[in-house]
Structure formats: structure tokens, C-alpha cells
Amino acid sequence: MSHTPRDRREPGRHGRPGTVPPVPGRPATFPARSAAPTPRRPAPRARAWAATLCSLCALVLFVGTWQVLTHGPLVRGDEDLGAAMRRTAPSRALAEVLADAGNMEVALPLLAVAMALSLLRSRGRTWPPVLCCAVAVGLMAPLVAGVKAWTDRTGPLGGGGFYPSGHAATAAVALGGALLLLSPALPRAARAPAWTLIAALVVGNGLGLVWRGYHWPLDVVAGWCLSVLLLYVAAATARRARKRTTAHR
Numbered sequence: 584m585s586h587t588p589r590d591r592r593e594p595g596r597h598g599r600p601g602t603v604p605p606v607p608g609r610p611a612t613f614p615a616r617s618a619a620p621t622p623r624r625p626a627p628r629a630r631a632w633a634a635t636l637c638s639l640c641a642l643v644l645f646v647g648t649w650q651v652l653t654h655g656p657l658v659r660g661d662e663d664l665g666a667a668m669r670r671t672a673p674s675r676a677l678a679e680v681l682a683d684a685g686n687m688e689v690a691l692p693l694l695a696v697a698m699a700l701s702l703l704r705s706r707g708r709t710w711p712p713v714l715c716c717a718v719a720v721g722l723m724a725p726l727v728a729g730v731k732a733w734t735d736r737t738g739p740l741g742g743g744g745f746y747p748s749g750h751a752a753t754a755a756v757a758l759g760g761a762l763l764l765l766s767p768a769l770p771r772a773a774r775a776p777a778w779t780l781i782a783a784l785v786v787g788n789g790l791g792l793v794w795r796g797y798h799w800p801l802d803v804v805a806g807w808c809l810s811v812l813l814l815y816v817a818a819a820t821a822r823r824a825r826k827r828t829t830a831h832r
Contacts, residue, residue, distance in 0.1 A: 723809070727809065762781050
């Protein structure tokens with residue numbers, strides 16, 4: 584029997600080397616743990632739905648503009664629908680309140696508050712989506728004005744330049760952009776009700792514009808489609824900028 588201290592040492596745990604010097608680390612068969620977790624990517628299904636919605640909005644905007652320029656049958660049906668909706672308006676006061684939701688004095692301050700809250704909550708790290716929303720709002724006015732000058736559609740109460748609706752586009756871009764900025768701070772269960780509420784406000788604004796005779800229904804739909812395209816481009820640009828910033832860090 585050997586009486587050296589080395590024989591009295593205990594072996595290591597199962598799957599690891601013993602304590603006989605030199606003591607190595609883990610066996611090479613165990614994979615090393617990753618130092619940083621893999622960043623989560625947006626769900627492919629959500630991206631597919633967003634791309635499909637944008638494609639549909641682009642198609643509706645193209646067809647509507649073509650029909651307005653050529654005074655096609657869609658325009659005649661749209662004017663008949665608008666006249667019928669004005670005759671069945673529930674209340675003049677309610678229609679006026681809903682239509683005013685698209686005023687810049689109402690919609691833009693709400694978006695500005697959402698931008699400020701997003702920046703304060705993240706300590707300035709959410710500047711890419713905030714900047715992209717601001718650019719989307721800034722591009723909306725010249726785009727609407729350009730299409731109005733091009734089509735020069737007569738409104739329900741006379742005059743020209745009513746397609747698309749600037750009030751409908753303003754309400755959709757401002758309210759949708761505000762929710763896009765604040766949705767990460769909301770609980771997951773509250774996001775669907777929040778989007779439902781925003782959609783109801785935007786639709787109510789469009790109904791008020793038609794009930795009051797400020798726009799035809801197709802004008803409102805074109806404003807919505809334009810706002811969806813602007814918000815989609817803003818969200819995609821912000822996502823790419825955030826990825827570049829993360830990779831740089």
C-alpha cells in the first residue's frame with residue numbers, strides 16, 4: 584500500500600476530472616455557454632401581416648387616385664354613398680367633434696406627448712422611432728397637398744382639392760404613431776384593446792368628416808391608406824436604425 588498523500592485524494596464529481604494535480608477545467612466535450620443572448624426578432628407572421636396590409640393600402644390608393652383622375656364609376660358610387668351618409672348623420676354636434684379629432688391642433692400635441700414619454704422612459708434610447716415618426720408627420724403634409732393639387736377633386740359642398748383627406752391622414756398618423764411609441768411600455772394583454780381604441784377613434788374621425796360634408800368616403804379611405812404606408816416605412820426604418828445602433832455598441 585502506498586502512503587503518499589496523492590492516493591488519499593477524492594476523485595471529482597461524475598463527468599469531471601479528479602483532483603489529482605494538475606487540476607484541469609471542464610472536459611472539452613461540454614459546450615461553452617454563450618456570453619450574450621441572441622436578440623429577439625419580430626415574429627415572421629407579424630411582418631407578413633404588415634406587408635400584406637401595406638400592399639393592400641397601396642393598391643387601394645392607386646385605384647382610388649386613378650378613378651378620381653378619370654371620373655370613373657367608383658367616384659360616382661362614392662358620391663352617392665357620401666350623400667346617403669350625410670342624410671343619415673346621427674347628430675351634427677357629434678359629427679363636428681369627431682371631425683375635429685383630425686385637426687393638427689388636436690392630433691399633433693398628442694403625438695408630441697407620446698414622443699416625450701417614450702424618450703423619458705427609455706432615457707433617450709428610443710430616439711430612432713421618435714425621429715422616424717416625426718419625419719413621417721413632416722412628410723404627410725406635402726404628400727397630401729401634392730395629391731390634392733394633382734387630382735383637384737370637388738368636395739361635397741363645392742370647391743376643389745379634397746382628395747385625399749388631410750384630416751383623416753393626420754388623425755391616423757398621429758394616433759397610430761403615438762401608440763407605436765408607447766406600446767412597448769404597455770402590458771401584452773393591453774396592446775390589443777389599445778389598438779382597438781385607436782382604430783375606433785380613427786374610424787370615428789372619418790365618419791365625422793363624411794357626416795359633416797367635409798369629404799367624400801373615398802377621400803377618407805385614401806388618407807388612411809397614405810397614413811398606413813407612412814407609418815410602415817417609419818417603423819421599418821426605426822427598426823433598422825436600432826439594429827445598427829445595437830451592433831455598433
